[in-house]
Amino acid sequence: MMNYLKLQFNYLFSSIFIICYGLVVIVIVLGLVFSLNLEMGYQVLDLYPEEYLKTFLVESGLLVEVMVSITAIFIATVLSAKTNQTLVVFTTENRHQRINFFISRYLAAFLSTFLTIGFAFLATVILVNWFTPFHIRMVILIDLYAWIAYQAIFLQVMVFFLFAIFNHFLILTIPIVVFWYKKTIVFPSDYFSDLEKIILSFVPSFTLINEHVIVYQEGVIYLIGLTVMFMITVLVNLYSDCK
Numbered sequence: 001m002m003n004y005l006k007l008q009f010n011y012l013f014s015s016i017f018i019i020c021y022g023l024v025v026i027v028i029v030l031g032l033v034f035s036l037n038l039e040m041g042y043q044v045l046d047l048y049p050e051e052y053l054k055t056f057l058v059e060s061g062l063l064v065e066v067m068v069s070i071t072a073i074f075i076a077t078v079l080s081a082k083t084n085q086t087l088v089v090f091t092t093e094n095r096h097q098r099i100n101f102f103i104s105r106y107l108a109a110f111l112s113t114f115l116t117i118g119f120a121f122l123a124t125v126i127l128v129n130w131f132t133p134f135h136i137r138m139v140i141l142i143d144l145y146a147w148i149a150y151q152a153i154f155l156q157v158m159v160f161f162l163f164a165i166f167n168h169f170l171i172l173t174i175p176i177v178v179f180w181y182k183k184t185i186v187f188p189s190d191y192f193s194d195l196e197k198i199i200l201s202f203v204p205s206f207t208l209i210n211e212h213v214i215v216y217q218e219g220v221i222y223l224i225g226l227t228v229m230f231m232i233t234v235l236v237n238l239y240s241d242c243k
Contacts, residue, residue, distance in 0.1 A: 008079065008105050032060050064124075071152075076109050076159035150219060159171075182205060185199065204222045
């Protein structure tokens with residue numbers, strides 16, 4: 001398993017990908033710095049720390065959510081490419097090895113996403129503690145970033161699922177459209193259209209209000225859809241490559 005995991009990471013972190021990933025990291029850091037409103041000065045921020053902290057959490061949370069989600073979709077797409085599929089022929093000899101190959105692919109995607117969210121989390125904590133008078137509660141930040149990671153993993157599983165069924169590069173537009181449409185939904189609200197209810201019930205949906213993460217429904221319910229997609233993906237990939 002470890003050899004296959006190394007193989008997937010070596011495949012993923014090509015020179016072009018490293019450049020793109022570096023740009024993502026830079027955008028996240030610059031976005032966090034911009035969201036801190038440091039140009040207003042430490043003394044001004046210290047006058048209304050709670051108000052500025054709430055604004056920072058909302059803006060930085062949206063930034064990290066978008067960057068992590070899009071990057072997660074991109075990572076899953078790269079690992080689902082046809083060139084990665086051809087590695088199965090040259091690196092596996094039986095069904096057990098094929099299972100390890102595909103599991104290592106998913107693990108590489110998930111671990112890369114956790115790496116991104118972990119970096120964003122550390123950058124947020126360091127910037128807030130070093131350059132602002134804010135006293136951020138770690139429970140809130142952990143809760144927010146955990147849901148961002150949950151959503152990103154869900155989108156990656158969706159990419160793997162769609163590629164297993166259709167196997168076309170343009171299929172990545174579907175999770176991107178789903179994600180962006182979900183972000184246009186006003187949440188929470190007293191009224192949702194049927195389509196909005198479907199999206200919010202299927203994709204992990206949350207928002208930050210007054211330093212509290214509000215979710216549409218319990219995370220375990222989203223886990224059902226994620227598990228079903230994951231199992232179907234594994235079975236389709238396994239048997240389609242065993243013909």
